[in-house]
Amino acid sequence: VDARLSFDTAATVAKARSLIAMYESLGVPRSRILIKIASTWEGIVAMEELQKEGITCNMTLLFSMAQAVA
Numbered sequence: 621v622d623a624r625l626s627f628d629t630a631a632t633v634a635k636a637r638s639l640i641a642m643y644e645s646l647g648v649p650r651s652r653i654l655i656k657i658a659s660t661w662e663g664i665v666a667m668e669e670l671q672k673e674g675i676t677c678n679m680t681l682l683f684s685m686a687q688a689v690a
Contacts, residue, residue: 626658632666640675654678 625631636655643653657663659679667677
């Protein structure tokens with residue numbers, strides 16, 4: 621997901637859902653898709669929501685103490 625959405629949970633979730641829908645329309649099952657999300661508090665909340673929907677997520681690396689605390 622675009623890093624510019626790192627601090628917007630709703631936009632991150634919406635973008636991830638749209639990516640999943642795009643690939644599924646091409647016949648790619650969601651089990652073969654990994655959505656990469658920024659490790660911000662908003663990104664963690666988005667990941668939790670997406671995983672409940674069966675969308676596999678990967679959090680980006682941490683580069684600062686602020687990200688680690690989130």
